Amino acid sequence: MEALYKRAKLTAVIAALFLLTAFGNYFYRMGECVQMTFLSCVAIGTALAAAAIEQARGRDIPHFVYLDCAVLAASVVIMCAIFAPEVCFTGMSLVPHLFMPIIMFLYYFALCNGRDCRARFVPTVVVFPTLYYIFMIAFGSISGRSVYVYFDTNAIGTGMLAVLGVAAVIMLIAVGVILLCVNKCVFEWKGNAESDGVGT
16 A cells, blocks of 8 residues: 555656646647647546545556556557658657657556456547547537648548548557557566565
């Protein structure tokens, strides 16, 4: 329980970093807060803040929530890769688009033991991206301006957006499976290493 309480402090710091990064980078351009980078940072920061509270109480949130956050961070990196030919990410823009996802990955693989997480929870990784995808299409249809040029309803049509959505769901589930498998391997190795250490 003491270890969980100590972890709560780190979780709270990382949660604060995500929230400060989101609002700090978008404070002077709140008109762009409909972008996935902003909303994902807020979502991850909020989830980790809830986790920190539970950890401080001696409990922990379900592992799939951490997995969802890790996949969400991965989706930000993937989006950046898609826009790399069009947008140059430099300076402070690297913080929410690259550095914060890396911090989430490190936290997930270092402290979030997923050995007991079952594969049936993996599809939860698509919940936030799917909701955002629906929001993005609705926003474009209502406002007349697309959040991202690659997902403009008027430019590529509703049918192609549906195809892209299905492809994105499949890709994110695959990413979730990979991250969970790697996590299990990491903590399996840690467990074996600790057992060997005790044995010697």
